[in-house]
Amino acid sequence: MDKKIMLENLVREAHEKGLFNGTWLYAEHGEIISKGAVGFRDPEDRLPMQEDSIFDLASVSKQFTAAAIVLLARKGLVGLEDEITKYFPGLPYPGVTVRQLLTHTGGVPDYFDDINWLIGIWEKEGRIPDNRDVLRFLCEGEAEPYFAPGDGFEYSNSDYCLLALIVEQVSGIPFEVFLRKNIFEPAGMNSTAVCHVRRDGWPSDDFVRALVLEDGRYILPDVSENDYGVIAEDGTNGDGNVYSNIFDLLTWDRVLREGKLLTCEEQQLMYTPVMLNSGEVFEDEAGGYGFGWEIRNDGELGLIVAHGGWHKGSYAQYERFLDSDGLLILLYCRDPQDSHAGDDFIEGIRDIIRGKEPRPFLTLEERMVKDPDRSAWESFCGKYAHEEGDTFYPDEVFLRDGDLYVKWMRGGGRGFRWKLYPLGDNEFAIKKFDFTIRFGDGQLTCFDEVYKKL
Numbered sequence: 001m002d003k004k005i006m007l008e009n010l011v012r013e014a015h016e017k018g019l020f021n022g023t024w025l026y027a028e029h030g031e032i033i034s035k036g037a038v039g040f041r042d043p044e045d046r047l048p049m050q051e052d053s054i055f056d057l058a059s060v061s062k063q064f065t066a067a068a069i070v071l072l073a074r075k076g077l078v079g080l081e082d083e084i085t086k087y088f089p090g091l092p093y094p095g096v097t098v099r100q101l102l103t104h105t106g107g108v109p110d111y112f113d114d115i116n117w118l119i120g121i122w123e124k125e126g127r128i129p130d131n132r133d134v135l136r137f138l139c140e141g142e143a144e145p146y147f148a149p150g151d152g153f154e155y156s157n158s159d160y161c162l163l164a165l166i167v168e169q170v171s172g173i174p175f176e177v178f179l180r181k182n183i184f185e186p187a188g189m190n191s192t193a194v195c196h197v198r199r200d201g202w203p204s205d206d207f208v209r210a211l212v213l214e215d216g217r218y219i220l221p222d223v224s225e226n227d228y229g230v231i232a233e234d235g236t237n238g239d240g241n242v243y244s245n246i247f248d249l250l251t252w253d254r255v256l257r258e259g260k261l262l263t264c265e266e267q268q269l270m271y272t273p274v275m276l277n278s279g280e281v282f283e284d285e286a287g288g289y290g291f292g293w294e295i296r297n298d299g300e301l302g303l304i305v306a307h308g309g310w311h312k313g314s315y316a317q318y319e320r321f322l323d324s325d326g327l328l329i330l331l332y333c334r335d336p337q338d339s340h341a342g343d344d345f346i347e348g349i350r351d352i353i354r355g356k357e358p359r360p361f362l363t364l365e366e367r368m369v370k371d372p373d374r375s376a377w378e379s380f381c382g383k384y385a386h387e388e389g390d391t392f393y394p395d396e397v398f399l400r401d402g403d404l405y406v407k408w409m410r411g412g413g414r415g416f417r418w419k420l421y422p423l424g425d426n427e428f429a430i431k432k433f434d435f436t437i438r439f440g441d442g443q444l445t446c447f448d449e450v451y452k453k454l
Helices: 001-017 058-074 098-101 116-125 130-141 157-172 175-187 247-255 264-270 339-353
Strands: 022-028 031-038 212-214 217-219 242-244 294-298 302-311 315-322 328-330 392-400 404-411 416-417 427-429 436-440 441-447 449-452
Touching: 001 022, 001 031, 001 302, 001 339, 022 247, 058 157, 058 175, 058 242, 058 264, 058 302, 058 315, 098 157, 130 157, 157 175, 175 247, 175 339, 247 315, 247 328, 328 339, 392 441
Parallel strands: none
Antiparallel strands: 022 031, 022 328, 212 217, 294 302, 302 315, 315 328, 392 404, 404 416, 427 436, 436 441, 441 449
């Protein structure tokens, strides 16, 4: 089979279905098998996407923060078993170690749980918050720890903001400068940097503009009713805000593979899944977690270390196949028009990498019941109750022009309005996220959570 042709065909089909607008690269043994760019990099569709376009890596950035800590640990400036109160005496989470920050096992709350706190700084003080504000949120807020240190795993962006502050504290230089001088420049990643584009401006048109899908149209998250917090989130370091392109990320893969920056022993430490206090190795649907890397074993491809990233229209997928020496990079900058089909598209790429025919990906229009029974739909309409403190919940179901919609609240926004596509008599799906909603007995069920109709 010709992987190059199959990958190109699959990507272009995904682009035509509104699932992918960006750049991709697949390599084996450091040699590029397939690469390309589709779509546009600006909101007006005037600037075609380029192969060297620069994207927000979102949480793929975390591996660089982890690498910075490992480099400082090599010099004896940071101890992995150091309690973080050594660096932040006022932090009300005693017993949490640097290692537990790296592996999301310290129980430190994610500042995204109360993003309105940072948005308030931006709106009231007229400035974009930074990591010191995240630290202040943790010190002055009332957020309880998720669990005792080492007892569980809960992904927390706060962990990596604290790690970036530790890097600054022990190195004596800004985090952005440390990564540039100690990782990006030595690795030869000349198009990669920590950037705060809404605070400091866009460096060039090579930087793509991410767009979110709202009410059926693409808009900048800055003017979205729900995603405008992207401005307040622009000042943090460690958890995101590294910008790069497919070629620099290929270079990073080779630098790691050849042990030029991090030794094989240091990388082995980073690629070891975390063990909880119970003695069990943590693993979920994504696999285990090491230092800024998700870790899983594939029956055909062997050991894979990877990380995904998402941030208000920006998407990144970075997968390194360690045993077979392969690399997959997907960078895109617009919400997929159908998240379920978008997930199947990525799985189709993995099928091709395994040497198989890619699975088909069907949009909701192709999957939905074509002539559904609407007789019960009016009974689904109304307001639904939720628990106090919920930040992501269904608020109201209503009919519009004969179709069923749900208003879904997230954080402090005004709520998404999503069309519901019938998959059965009482089961529906939406395009924004790959989950289903079921109605019955005066209630709505989603994510195994039950919401009673008021």
